[in-house]
Amino acid sequence: MKYSEYSVLILGSGAAGLYAALKISAQINLPDGIALITKSTLDDSNSMQAQGGIVGVLHQNAADNIKLHSEDTLKAGAGLSEPDVVRYISGLSDEVINDLINNCGVDFDKDSSGKLNFTLEAAHSCRRILHVGGDATGKGITNAFIKKVKEDSNITVIENSAAVELLVDSDNECKGIILFNDLTGDHEIVYASAVILATGGLGQLYKYTTNPHGATGDGVALAYEAGAVIQDIEFIQFHPTALALSPENRDRFLISEAVRGEGAKLINSNGKEFMSLYHDRRELAPRDIVTRAIYSEMNKTHSSSVFLNASFIEKSKLFNRFPTISKNCMEKGIDISQNPIPVAPAAHYSMGGIKATVEGRTSIKGLYAIGETASTGLHGANRLASNSLLECVVSAYELSDYLSFTNLIPPKKIDSTIMKIIDVYSRPVNEDFMYNIESLKQQLNEVMWNNAGIIRSEKSLSEARLRVKKFKENFKRNRKCISLAEYEYRNMLITANLIIETALERKESRGAHSRSDYRQTNIEAVHSVLSKNNIKELMYAG
Template identity: 45%
Template sequence: MDENRYLVDFDTDELPTEFHDVIIIGSGIAGVYTALEIPEKYDVVILTKETIEISNSVLAQGGIAVSLDKGDSPELHFKDTIYAGAGLCDEESVWVLVNEAAANIETLCQFGVNFDRKSNDELALSREGAHSKNRIIHAGDTTGKEVCDKLISVVRTKQNVKIKERVAAIDLITEDNVCKGILAYHEDSSSYVFYRANVVVCATGGYGQLYSNTTNPEVATGDGAGLAYRAGAELMDLEFVQFHPTVLFHPENKSFLISEAVRGEGAILRNIKGERFMPKYHELKELAPRDIVSRSIFHEMQKTNSNHVYLDITFKGKEYLENRFPNIYNTCLSYGIDMSKDYIPVAPAEHYCMGGIRTDVFGRTNIKGFYACGEVACNGIHGANRLASNSLLEGLVFGRKIGKEVENVIEGSRKEPQKVSIKVKSNRVEKNIDVNKIKKDIQETMTRYVGIVRDREGLEKAKKKVDDYYELIKDMKNNSVSDFEMQNIVLVSKLVIEAALERKESRGAHFRLDYQKTDDENWKRNIIKRKI
């Protein structure tokens, strides 16, 4: 067995063991909704590294894209998604997304999610970048929290679903490319448990913590991608990392998102001289695709030798802003910024990973019994650049697909499977390493060289640094959640850099100064990473 296959030594014969029909790793929208879509006759456990309320989904502000307006259609939603994805979307996946959107939104409403409505009780629809129609449903500017709160409250009532908090999934346990369960670390007791199951669903979110400036919570350390890769799962499109154009730039906070919905309501971008600049970069101006807006801001900051630009929505009244964007308005006010009178200082920050564990439209990976959905998965919906507000929708649509698929997989094989007996004894050694220092150095390196704008020289510098760390820690004895996270951060950074070096063109969120053209002839294809 490969020395680095598992992060810790273990013997399944001696580990405390729990058996469940389905294990779900992650407690964001994708994970919790999947649990709710699995028939109640099955025993489900949700493992979450922190408490169930902490996830990237909770922080989502803008809303969920769905074609409900009379002048809109799934076909138009499909067209906008394909356009934003810059030639790399999987059309089958996108058709599933847009055609099954409305049914899943109806389910959310039945669960009691309180979306904003018009006076006639129809769902209120707003617009975001690169959408040709108003199709974003929302709950103020805290849509993710509203949806998560309701789904969590519902899942807590389900007798067939157990929630285990502060339990970190370390590695997928496999035999002959068949998933047997999860090796997990219980942080409160510092102990390991073998969770056995017929089906494991990975919904751990993305890898935003590879970067120093990110809108992601601290838990987004690429654990799902890391454990999947070590187990032999295919990863795809890792080079495509989306930077949100407008994140608050304040000495006390550089991770608070200023939703794209603010630009959807007419806000304009100004440089530090107060000049509007987006019209000279794209015909859609402030509502161009995110990669274009982020690069435009980046160029404008370089030209004016500044570290931020401004978002201006001062033409809207205070009362309107307080009602439409209560969370953004009050957060800005807490930093002394009254958005009805003041420009909001903003700069791009890492926001979303298009790449992840390669799956089909049913969430299946190349490992039998192992599924993935949400940001950790890559089924080709987002292509090279995610269309705004398609991410929460993806978790819903494909969470439901997996829920239905589970029944097909489990039915007829519900008896506890044959005994799994795996013993791992490696040559890992104790090392005196400053984990936080390595993490910070990698984050700064990734932000500097593998960010909004890239080139071969910078990517090679990043590769050397990360490769050195990889060699340093590959035989290290891992004893804590921080150790496991660092292993995943180093591994996934290495794979992102390799994919970015390999793709010798600019496409979507991947922009190279040394290959500025999109090269469909050679590069209209996915880069897939798999452990050899």
């Protein structure tokens, strides 16, 4: 098989991957350069879609401080956020945000006097959210990074190519990946001394999601198969307000929390406001509470959505503050200054993932995980709005620092464990089986939405377990596949299984994990931690 070598290999071109590439390139002199690999194009990521903003705990904001932000994060995390991690990430916010402004060209919105404009989002106790272009923060940040990456001669960008297996040797050290080129259908080997997974989320496992098509949980599946420890993967955040034009419409455009932050109200299909029945902070209650409130109102009124009413907010304010949302809704026939917006919950964010330290170290040597695919312990059972972009950039920043003290010479010695993996990908695939992947993905989506979604139970999850087992048995390509779509489906099955197993094991309701048969929250908050060798017998760490 064809092969290449780099000092550092970064998988994923979202905020985490791009910023890691820039920081590593700026900080470390690498003999064999950096490869930034993405399975789609450079600009295709969840990061690009982020709207509301990024948390900035800045010294210049007198209303805010690390303690306050940490308290808000810990409260949202429902006992599972790690206090040290929360304080550490919060404490680095000022330094990293200033790096984005001063060295990366990120142009956060300012008020008329030229000061940074902070906005409010649900469950934040003060205005601390920085944004770009009103509601196009992800685009603003990601495009600034992409511009710099393209100018950087140390970084080789490889598009339309997916990592499909990690090369981990018998000493539990990652030496590279198997890469699948989606345009040619070829497989090749890429060796590196540091492999960084920045592969994002998994919203596409669910029928309704705000995530773009590439969010198929690849990083978690690859790391799990290679033996890495996965943490808290049962905690999936369902965003309360995604545009719900019809039940058939699967890809759901996000109506940012910041719209509620500016005063918009939720009403049910009978035109009644309802949030006061569920929480004293009403529309600004934590996401999981607003999601369940909407879900309950939809069930009570037998409707496929509720409505978000922003019509009483001054039109010019609404359109200036939310240009992306107002334009997108207008294109679909909804003038948000006049009409209530039909909204319903949709899978949005994975709180859990590959267990990693803030600087991305995983349980496998040489393998790092940053951004949404990682579980650092920041988000716990429920993510506080705008903390994820912060985590992406802080982890990338810290990882570059960590790697500057690491020996980054591409591996020369490859053992028989890795040779066996390479052998699998050198052989032809049995092409007797052909699969309609679109239809298979849809069946999996239905099962995950109905059985492992917003409200779960022993019965629903057990059914999901059986259905996913059947899907796995029927899909014969559990290693080498013939298309990116097949690889994504393979990864979705692996990740779905992990969510179902941990959700079954967690016999309580906590944060985003809600069980109709175990409504209580246990006194002791414990992480779910599992790896390939102990899936049957889940280990819980304190």
